[in-house]
Amino acid sequence: MIVSFSLCEKTYNNKDRIGEFFVKVLVTGANGQLAYHLKEALRNENYTYIGYSRELMDITDSLKVNQVILTEKPDVVIHCAGYTNVNKAEHNYEQSYLVNCVGTKNIAKASERLGAKLLYVSTDYIFDGEKGQPYIETDQPNPINVYGRTKWLGELEVKKYHSNYFIIRTSWLYGNRGDHFVKKIIALANTRNTLPVVCDQIGSPTYCSDLADKMIEIMESNKFGIYHVSNTGFCSWYEFSKKIFENIDHEIELIPVISTNLTQSNQAKRPAFSALSSIYLNRQGFGEMRPWDQAISDFLFQYKNNRLFNKEGE
Ligand SMILES: NC(=O)c1ccc[n+]([C@@H]2O[C@H](COP(=O)([O-])OP(=O)(O)OC[C@H]3O[C@@H](n4cnc5c(N)ncnc54)[C@H](OP(=O)(O)O)[C@@H]3O)[C@@H](O)[C@H]2O)c1
Numbered sequence: 001m002i003v004s005f006s007l008c009e010k011t012y013n014n015k016d017r018i019g020e021f022f023v024k025v026l027v028t029g030a031n032g033q034l035a036y037h038l039k040e041a042l043r044n045e046n047y048t049y050i051g052y053s054r055e056l057m058d059i060t061d062s063l064k065v066n067q068v069i070l071t072e073k074p075d076v077v078i079h080c081a082g083y084t085n086v087n088k089a090e091h092n093y094e095q096s097y098l099v100n101c102v103g104t105k106n107i108a109k110a111s112e113r114l115g116a117k118l119l120y121v122s123t124d125y126i127f128d129g130e131k132g133q134p135y136i137e138t139d140q141p142n143p144i145n146v147y148g149r150t151k152w153l154g155e156l157e158v159k160k161y162h163s164n165y166f167i168i169r170t171s172w173l174y175g176n177r178g179d180h181f182v183k184k185i186i187a188l189a190n191t192r193n194t195l196p197v198v199c200d201q202i203g204s205p206t207y208c209s210d211l212a213d214k215m216i217e218i219m220e221s222n223k224f225g226i227y228h229v230s231n232t233g234f235c236s237w238y239e240f241s242k243k244i245f246e247n248i249d250h251e252i253e254l255i256p257v258i259s260t261n262l263t264q265s266n267q268a269k270r271p272a273f274s275a276l277s278s279i280y281l282n283r284q285g286f287g288e289m290r291p292w293d294q295a296i297s298d299f300l301f302q303y304k305n306n307r308l309f310n311k312e313g314e
Pocket of ligand 1: 028029030031032033034035053054055057058059060079080081082083084099103121122123124151170171172173174178
């Protein structure tokens with residue numbers, strides 16, 4: 001059963017209503033792609049979902065954040081909101097800092113005051129990409145663009161102002177909502193026969209649905225700390241694209257190109273090798289994520305069956 005209020009979106013389930021199980025999870029950035037999958041996953045697991053979009057709670061407004069969190073009294077806050085446009089961030093440091101760092105501080109302070117657990121979603125872009133192999137949780141961040149820097153500053157605010165936190169670092173997200181790489185490249189392929197794709201940036205593509213499920217498992221524990229949560233393995237954007245078109249049986253000539261030949265000078269620098277790997281998921285008993293190629297096949301199987309990119313997802 002879904003109940004919509006004028007203030008925010010809430011979903012209740014029958015168990016909640018008869019009081020057997022009542023864990024409230026407040027999600028920030030509720031209109032974003034990850035938040036969409038979290039809503040689905042939380043609902044499936046019988047949690048009470050409370051979603052706040054930017055219009056309803058601008059995280060840069062500390063008074064509003066306090067008022068919402070202290071009134072809603074969630075048991076857990078999942079902080080998905082962020083300034084996520086990597087190229088735009090490069091020319092909007094102040095706004096990016098305000099949202100990703102100050103906004104995160106506001107969320108951390110309010111949820112600590114309430115005693116709610118906090119999950120902050122961070123990124124592989126906090127790393128410089130120079131390691132040459134996947135980054136683990138204990139590696140030292142060294143961001144090379146504004147987005148990565150401000151997300152890392154956000155992590156530092158979480159550590160400073162919250163005591164029961166999870167920092168979930170993830171990468172290269174795609175899912176049923178939002179304007180992500182998979183959706184964009186499929187749309188482009190419908191308009192031409194050849195496509196140049198970057199082959200010298202390597203990362204771990206991650207299906208938001210897998211991420212949301214793992215985040216809920218982690219959230220249910222008290223094993224606080226930093227986790228790298230991406231589908232396992234890694235590939236370049238070029239290899240990722242090949243896999244995408246194989247899966248949807250679309251014939252197209254993909255041309256591998258190095259990023260300097262494709263990116264414009266006003267775009268953000270991106271880490272060359274920002275794949276993530278986790279030493280803590282297994283150690284803490286959560287288990288590994290499935291490989292990236294299995295996850296994309298699963299996602300595109302649904303795409304082929306026309307179950308994706310519907311009206312809401314465009
Ligand atoms: N996408 C990726 O590949 C990726 C990779 C690693 C980590 N992450 C992190 O994962 C999280 C979720 O990413 P996503 O891809 O789901 O992002 P997304 O689709 O861009 O969603 C982010 C949401 O944050 C909201 N927001 C922006 N400024 C806000 C503010 N001042 N107050 C409240 N809400 C605000 C946006 O609202 P509007 O819709 O109104 O702009 C948007 O709905 C982010 O924290 C991101 O940094 C993403």
